[in-house]
Amino acid sequence: MKPAHDKVHTQELLHTLYSMAFLVEVRDPYTGGHLWRVSQFSTRLALACGLSKRQAVIAGLGGFLHDLGKVGVPDSILNNTGKLSDAEYAVMKTHPALGAQVLQGHPLAPLAMDAVLGHHERIDGRGYPAGLTGGKIAETARIVGIADAFDAMTSTRPYRKGMPVAVAIEQITVNLDAQFDLNFGHCFIELARSGELDGIIGHSDIGIPLHECPICGPVVVVQRKHKGAAAEFRKNSTLSL
Numbered sequence: 001m002k003p004a005h006d007k008v009h010t011q012e013l014l015h016t017l018y019s020m021a022f023l024v025e026v027r028d029p030y031t032g033g034h035l036w037r038v039s040q041f042s043t044r045l046a047l048a049c050g051l052s053k054r055q056a057v058i059a060g061l062g063g064f065l066h067d068l069g070k071v072g073v074p075d076s077i078l079n080n081t082g083k084l085s086d087a088e089y090a091v092m093k094t095h096p097a098l099g100a101q102v103l104q105g106h107p108l109a110p111l112a113m114d115a116v117l118g119h120h121e122r123i124d125g126r127g128y129p130a131g132l133t134g135g136k137i138a139e140t141a142r143i144v145g146i147a148d149a150f151d152a153m154t155s156t157r158p159y160r161k162g163m164p165v166a167v168a169i170e171q172i173t174v175n176l177d178a179q180f181d182l183n184f185g186h187c188f189i190e191l192a193r194s195g196e197l198d199g200i201i202g203h204s205d206i207g208i209p210l211h212e213c214p215i216c217g218p219v220v221v222v223q224r225k226h227k228g229a230a231a232e233f234r235k236n237s238t239l240s241l
């Protein structure tokens with residue numbers, strides 16, 4: 001058993017990782033809780049597939065940190081809501097490697113490295129940055145890749161409305177064993193159909209539903225009764241490794 005002071009130290013180090021992740025979110029606040037949702041989807045998917053609690057925690061951490069490298073992508077590309085040019089897309093595709101570079105000096109880097117580096121790899125080898133295939137892609141990266149794509153599809157952004165869950169599930173289904181891992185994909189589809197993810201889809205990182213503003217896109221409505229919800233969320237999200 002680890003001594004208590006080791007546990008405290010690990011918790012403090014984990015919080016520094018979360019702070020790094022939030023740097024990405026403040027660069028692109030319209031994603032409103034994307035990292036939290038990807039983290040939640042990843043943890044639940046890992047558990048639903050029978051992975052250990054530790055692996056699920058690592059998947060959740062990877063979900064939070066996966067886009068860390070976007071801190072190094074220029075705003076003109078990051079906030080471009082239209083189609084990226086080939087040159088812009090090439091810059092965007094550097095974010096996994098940039099994230100790995102930022103992360104590598106951190107004492108807990110090995111816990112999140114797979115997700116940061118591999119979440120855009122595809123089972124068929126058509127992903128990036130390395131074009132890895134199938135089982136050569138780390139398990140955590142395969143999990144986070146599904147969670148990330150599902151949230152991207154179901155989230156409403158100022159410039160487009162999120163897809164209904166059933167349509168997003170259909171998209172995952174048709175891309176099984178091509179973009180997405182077959183087993184994790186099946187597991188995720190079952191999980192999404194079960195309704196277990198309903199409290200996460202379309203919610204902010206403090207668990208408050210995102211409401212759509214007809215003028216400026218989604219906004220978070222924080223009611224008086226939710227005061228203190230942020231502190232509560234942080235308390236509940238404390239991880240033990």
Ligand SMILES: [Fe+2]
Nearest residue numbers: 066067119120
């Ligand atoms: Fe990414």
